[in-house]
Amino acid sequence: MQHLSQRFTRFGFHARLALHSPSPVRRLTDLIIANILFNLPVTLRKQLFVGERSFCPLCHSHLSGFLNLHRPYHRWCPVCRSLQRHRLIWLFLERFTMITPEQPQTMLHFAPEPGLARRFAQMPYLRYITADRFDRSAMMRLDITTIPFDENTFDLILCSHVLEHVPNDRQAMRELYRVLKPGGSALILVPIQGEHTFEDATITDPLLRERYFGQFDHVRMYGTDIIQRLQQAGFQVQAVSVSDIVTTQAEIEWMGLPVNETIFACHKEGGIAP
Numbered sequence: 001m002q003h004l005s006q007r008f009t010r011f012g013f014h015a016r017l018a019l020h021s022p023s024p025v026r027r028l029t030d031l032i033i034a035n036i037l038f039n040l041p042v043t044l045r046k047q048l049f050v051g052e053r054s055f056c057p058l059c060h061s062h063l064s065g066f067l068n069l070h071r072p073y074h075r076w077c078p079v080c081r082s083l084q085r086h087r088l089i090w091l092f093l094e095r096f097t098m099i100t101p102e103q104p105q106t107m108l109h110f111a112p113e114p115g116l117a118r119r120f121a122q123m124p125y126l127r128y129i130t131a132d133r134f135d136r137s138a139m140m141r142l143d144i145t146t147i148p149f150d151e152n153t154f155d156l157i158l159c160s161h162v163l164e165h166v167p168n169d170r171q172a173m174r175e176l177y178r179v180l181k182p183g184g185s186a187l188i189l190v191p192i193q194g195e196h197t198f199e200d201a202t203i204t205d206p207l208l209r210e211r212y213f214g215q216f217d218h219v220r221m222y223g224t225d226i227i228q229r230l231q232q233a234g235f236q237v238q239a240v241s242v243s244d245i246v247t248t249q250a251e252i253e254w255m256g257l258p259v260n261e262t263i264f265a266c267h268k269e270g271g272i273a274p
Contacts, residue, residue, distance in 0.1 A: 034069045038081055049078040057255050058082045058090045058115045066256040075256040080115035084258035085160060085189055090116060091245050091255070092263055098156065098185065101125045105155035108147075108179070110162050112138060145171040149179045157186040164190050164218045167201070173233035182270035187263055188230065191215075196223040227264065235266035 037045065051064030059080035066075035075084050082090075093099055099107075104125045109117065112130040120128045131147075132138035142148055144159075145168050157176055163169045176186050191214055199220035203209055206216035213221045230237045240263040246252055252259065 046079050054256055055254055058087050082115040084256055085261050086113050086116055087255055088242060088257050088261055095245055099126060107156040108154045110144060110159045145175060147175045147179050151178050152181045153179045155181055155184045160189040164220055167219055170229060173230055177234040180268045182268050184268050186266040188266055189263055190222045190226060192224060192262060193221050194223045197225055230264060230266055238265045240265050
């Protein structure tokens with residue numbers, strides 16, 4: 001009953017945001033559709049959207065197409081609920097063979113996306129730990145600015161679209177560096193707009209945050225100068241774009257990949273960049 005109450009509370013909050021958005025009818029309609037659709041069984045969703053127009057590399061579903069819900073740039077997989085960036089992360093890990101049975105690894109995954117989490121959990125050679133400050137489904141409830149692990153613990157860290165929620169992001173970056181093993185990699189993704197990061201701690205109203213930072217619970221909009229922040233935390237940083245992972249525009253369209261997303265592949269001294 002409590003879980004159901006929490007779901008209704010979240011729905012009400014997102015409905016309020018939708019009504020105050022530039023496209024209230026579309027956002028509210030998408031919210032209702034998404035809540036109905038993603039509560040259907042996976043097998044039924046797979047049957048409803050089967051086709052050959054699109055392909056999700058994360059759940060290996062052949063689809064009639066991806067879904068545009070909530071925001072015009074979102075392209076959801078109707079089966080595993082992955083977004084463009086989730087599929088891009090999976091392809092990066094797969095095509096650069098960053099996780100292999102021959103080399104067992106320990107991985108820390110912040111704010112675990114369901115589609116990615118399912119795939120990682122199926123790998124017996126991966127010691128996989130999920131973490132989130134609020135999500136009770138994560139293995140550990142923790143604050144990213146005070147990670148309760150020793151130095152040099154993890155071979156791989158995935159932190160996608162988390163840091164824009166964190167007031168003290170510089171401390172979070174230092175913590176990610178601290179718990180990463182020498183030679184390890186932290187894959188960090190954030191929304192990027194322009195060259196310079198914009199943040200203003202006095203902007204606390206959810207509607208204003210959505211206007212200035214892109215989402216109601218964001219505290220900044222990053223620029224490409226995030227690279228300098230990551231370097232100041234100690235990382236060697238390689239910016240990876242979709243063109244570094246796939247070769248053709250047709251492939252990008254077929255798998256519903258983002259054209260403007262960047263994976264910041266952050267390496268701790270002693271490692272070899274992919």
